[in-house]
Amino acid sequence: MMAVLGWLAGVALVAGLAMGFGVAPREVTQGNVQRIMYVHVPAVWVAYLAFAVGLTASIAYLARRRPGADRLAHAACEVGTVFLGINIVTGAIWGKPTWGTWWTWDARLTSVAVVFVMFLAYLLLRAAVEDRERGARYAAVLGIVAALNIPLVHFSVYWWRTLHQPPSLLKPGASTMPPVILAALLVNFAALALLGAYFVARRTRVLAAEEEVLA
Amino acid sequence: MAWKDLVIERRSKETLNALLFFSLALLFVFQFALGPDRERLASVLPGLLWLGFILSGVLGLGRAFVVERENDCWELLLLAPGDKSAIYLGKLAGSLVLMAVVEALMLGLFVVFFNIDLGAALPGLALVIALGTVGIAAVGTLFAAMTAQVRARELLFPVLLLPVLVPVLLGTVKATEALLLQEPLAAVAHWLKLLVAADVVYLAVGLLTFDVILEG
Numbered sequence: 001m002m003a004v005l006g007w008l009a010g011v012a013l014v015a016g017l018a019m020g021f022g023v024a025p026r027e028v029t030q031g032n033v034q035r036i037m038y039v040h041v042p043a044v045w046v047a048y049l050a051f052a053v054g055l056t057a058s059i060a061y062l063a064r065r066r067p068g069a070d071r072l073a074h075a076a077c078e079v080g081t082v083f084l085g086i087n088i089v090t091g092a093i094w095g096k097p098t099w100g101t102w103w104t105w106d107a108r109l110t111s112v113a114v115v116f117v118m119f120l121a122y123l124l125l126r127a128a129v130e131d132r133e134r135g136a137r138y139a140a141v142l143g144i145v146a147a148l149n150i151p152l153v154h155f156s157v158y159w160w161r162t163l164h165q166p167p168s169l170l171k172p173g174a175s176t177m178p179p180v181i182l183a184a185l186l187v188n189f190a191a192l193a194l195l196g197a198y199f200v201a202r203r204t205r206v207l208a209a210e211e212e213v214l215a
Numbered sequence: 216m217a218w219k220d221l222v223i224e225r226r227s228k229e230t231l232n233a234l235l236f237f238s239l240a241l242l243f244v245f246q247f248a249l250g251p252d253r254e255r256l257a258s259v260l261p262g263l264l265w266l267g268f269i270l271s272g273v274l275g276l277g278r279a280f281v282v283e284r285e286n287d288c289w290e291l292l293l294l295a296p297g298d299k300s301a302i303y304l305g306k307l308a309g310s311l312v313l314m315a316v317v318e319a320l321m322l323g324l325f326v327v328f329f330n331i332d333l334g335a336a337l338p339g340l341a342l343v344i345a346l347g348t349v350g351i352a353a354v355g356t357l358f359a360a361m362t363a364q365v366r367a368r369e370l371l372f373p374v375l376l377l378p379v380l381v382p383v384l385l386g387t388v389k390a391t392e393a394l395l396l397q398e399p400l401a402a403v404a405h406w407l408k409l410l411v412a413a414d415v416v417y418l419a420v421g422l423l424t425f426d427v428i429l430e431g
Contacts, residue, residue: 062427118378125375128365134430138361141424142375144352148420151381152413156382159405160389 002201008094009198010189019184036094042189044112046196048150050080053200055147058140063118067211068204070136074126075203079196081119085207088112107161114153117147132211221309222406229392230278231313234271238321241267241326256329261391264325265384268344269351269377271317275371276355279310280363292429299426310352316343316362336394343403345392346410347387354379355419386410397403 002049020038027034057073058064091109092102102107122142177185249256249404283289292302322344326332333340358375362368387410390403400407 062424114378114381115394121375121378125361125365125371128367128371130366134364137427138365139428141357141361141420141427144424145357145417145420148416152409152416156385156409159409160385179274204424 002198002205005194005198005201009191009194012194013189016184016188016191017189024181024184025178030098033094033097036090036185038188039192040090040094041085041185043083043090044190045189047080047083047087049193050076050083050196050200051115051147051150054080054143058143058147061136061140062144067136068208070140071204071207071211072200073140073199074207077119077122078144078203079199081116081123082199083192083196084112084116084119088116105157105161110161111154111157112201114157115146115150118149118153122146132214218305219222220295221312223279229315230275234275234313234317235320236326237274238267238271238317241270242321244352246328250350251305260325260329260331261388262393264322264349264391265388266320267321267325268347268387269380269384270312271321272314272351272355273373275313275317276352276359276376276396277362277369278357279306280357284363293409300422303360303425306360307356311348311357314348314352331395333395334397336397339394339400339403340391342400342407343410344389346407346414346416347383350383350410350413350417351380353414353421354422355426357417357421357428360425382409382413386413 016038020035024038026032054073054076057069057076061069061073088109090212091112095104096102122139125142126135126139129138245267249259283292283342320395326333355376358372358379362372365371388407390406390410392401393406
């Protein structure tokens with residue numbers, strides 16, 4: 001089952017590369033740099049998908065206390081953090097040639113950074129608690145707080161930035177995306193989602209093995 | 216519960232004294248870090264004020280469960296009859312009173328040392344401070360119970376708490392800034408709504424999950 005998922009992810013990634021580099025046209029103003037979007041944007045979608053899985057698994061663990069749910073929450077939040085990291089790094093690489101800076105305290109960048117730090121703290125708590133069962137309970141509570149906090153972070157950061165800048169700069173892009181580019185984006189999203197699912201499955205199994213060894 | 220903690224605190228004044236001294240020290244640090252430029256000071260004042268509130272809150276809340284741990288009463292907390300959420304509310308109320316005292320004094324120090332004219336802004340400011348403090352204390356109490364039994368707890372507590380409190384910090388600082396510029400309360404209505412939403416979310420999660428944390 002897991003091997004199938006791995007192979008599917010591999011095939012989808014190749015298809016994603018072909019779509020991103022071959023099929024999708026070269027962007028007129030930015031040139032080839034724009035192609036980083038095919039990793040950058042799907043990565044953040046997959047990250048938030050993973051955090052949603054983490055939230056669900058955390059609630060399920062507190063309700064039923066099955067160790068499997070705890071392992072799933074741990075793996076999902078970890079993979080989500082990694083994909084958010086990929087999103088931030090690719091964003092910086094994209095930002096340097098197009099905006100002329102690696103980083104700016106724009107609303108979206110800031111909110112993603114805050115969420116990233118929040119889940120790093122979650123992983124720190126995981127590492128700090130020695131007792132497995134207690135760690136699972138604490139992490140589930142923190143996972144719920146962190147996930148519910150995401151919308152609050154988004155709104156607060158958005159208002160924080162937009163109230164100070166003319167809306168014309170931050171107006172959400174009304175430009176319609178050409179279907180070819182949208183297709184390439186969606187294929188890459190599917191590929192990264194499969195890859196993320198594969199990582200979560202692998203990580204869950206490794207966590208189970210770790211517990212077996214330590215038990 | 217709150218009563219017990221407040222009585223202990225009143226008898227010993229251990230945390231309160233330290234926090235008041237800490238506020239004073241912070242005031243000096245802010246002053247030295249920024250220099251005497253009045254213009255610049257005025258523009259960052261709301262941020263400094265809330266930095267002070269949050270830092271003293273982190274110190275105070277971090278000690279919320281120290282009494283139980285140091286005196287080996289943790290098991291008694293677990294054995295206490297009735298709903299565990301009552302313990303949460305009690306601890307929360309105790310922390311709120313302590314934070315309110317420290318914040319009132321810190322605000323007074325800011326008014327005197329940085330020469331702020333509160334004037335008509337005071338009622339609105341009190342509302343913002345109340346909403347912000349409830350948010351800080353609601354998550355803080357939950358996380359303090361969580362980290363009380365963990366190694367490196369002094370380190371872990373602020374590491375967990377500070378990123379979660381970003382919305383509260385942004386909301387309170389922006390609202391305070393507007394109020395100090397004598398803007399009406401209606402101008403910051405969206406921030407007040409955000410703070411209320413944050414308070415509701417944090418309190419709900421705290422009430423619902425506190426018994427999970429106290430289990431052992």
